[in-house]
Amino acid sequence: MKGTPFLDTETPQVRQAQEKPIKSWEDVHEWGRERVASIQITALERSVEPIGMLHALQVGRIGVTRTMYGTSARIDVEGYSAAPVIATTNIQGHARPQLDGQEARINGKDMSFVFDLSEGDHHSQLSEDNIQNQLAFDPKLLDEVSYSWFGNIPARKTWQFRTSFGGRGTRWHACLHYVMRLISETSHPLSSRNIRHVEETLSVNLLESWAAQAGLDLSAEEHVIVPRVIRMAEDYMVEHAADAPTLTEIAQALDISVRNLTMNFKKFRGCTPGQFLREQRLQVARSELLSSDQEQTVSQIAASLGYIHMGEFAKAYRKRFGEKPSETLKRTIL
Structure with missing residues (x-):
């Protein structure tokens, strides 16, 4: 069965995606500064440079990226106010994201991890064979979708702003595969209707999965609506x-x-x-x-x-x- 672009080990064949060979860490640092945040990546074993590939695609207010570095590495991302919410998913290998006041835990294949850069920095280690999908959500998009779907804007500051979720067999995992296929199998640029569909589908499923980690039901009436x-x-x-x-x-x-x-x-x-x-x-x-x-x-x-x-x-x-x-x-x- 053909794999899902951006979610399997094969090179994504998506017409709209940008492809960038990674031959030095500065290639990634420059890309990150321009699009997401200040990123610093260092090899864990010796002072080796990466031999990998980065694929990127912007769908409305969501940035889609697939990275492969070809060596184990430590990633440090600097948070800032109004920064995006990032959801990563391991396509191959594993990651070891750092949690507040807890020992870092291994996030394995098919597992996802969400972190809110507006609430703090992010630190993680990637295995040598790691291939990862990353989604960068505009926080205003999450607020807009939350209000439209659930009738309120939850105070995400009270949630765990770094947490694991998803995995094979979960709704989030199925959602990712559906959306990536929709994007890749469209032979022409996505229409505004399809872009909105992608934004809502990913945002709703992320919010529900993320809130569930905090034991919250976004549909509950007791949630406070922020004026x-x-x-x-x-x-x-x-x-x-x-x-x-x-x-x-x-x-x-x-x-x-x-x-x-x-x-x-x-x-x-x-x-x-x-x-x-x-x-x-x-x-x-x-x-x-x-x-x-x-x-x-x-x-x-x-x-x-x-x-x-x-x-x-x-x-x-x-x-x-x-x-x-x-x-x-x-x-x-x-």
Whole structure:
């Protein structure tokens, strides 16, 4: 029986997919920085370079990737605010993803693993024969589908943001094979209707499988619906983080009182709008430091983002990221 492209050991024959030979780790690092997040991969045995292949395809708001490195490796992915949710599935070999406060466990063939990069970094080890499928979900897509299908937007922050799931014989496993066949057997670019179908099918099945690991039923009536104004406030603060808007400016943009905004944020997000905004500003600062050139200084970058007191900025940055802003900048220049 013919295998499923992107889910078997054979090279995917999908017309729309990009194919990229992997001859150095920098090939993967560059690809990751441009499309997903800052990725660092190192060989586990000796200082060997990979001999593998990467296939990538974008279907609406979901990135589909198949990787094969040809050697055992450690993967470190840097999380950031508004980062995608990643679901990996081992086509061959195994992975050993790191869990919070627990010893890393082997995730075998056909098993999947989901991690939310907006909640933290991801670390994993791959076996020499590992071939893996990865799906990168736009978090806004997951919220949209959740609200459309289940009538609410669950607080995913309360779920395990790193967990194993799936496996042969599960609905998630069957869903992956169905969707990959649908994509590969379409002789022309997917229509907008098919793209939406793929987005909903994968998103619904991921959300249900992920929630089940936390013992939750997304259809249950007791789930809290997050007010639309909270999501709008979050979007506004992410978009305008570099401008350091005041709470009054945020509230005015949303036509809501500061008191109401703060009260709803505490109720539905467990933090204040100010705390959320500070996190976004630090993330922007880190992004600027990581992408700066040799002529820029920490003070110049911080000032451009509205930071006035360099000492307070440096203290908050180090507390959040575990290193000084100057150390981040120095590493980038080197």
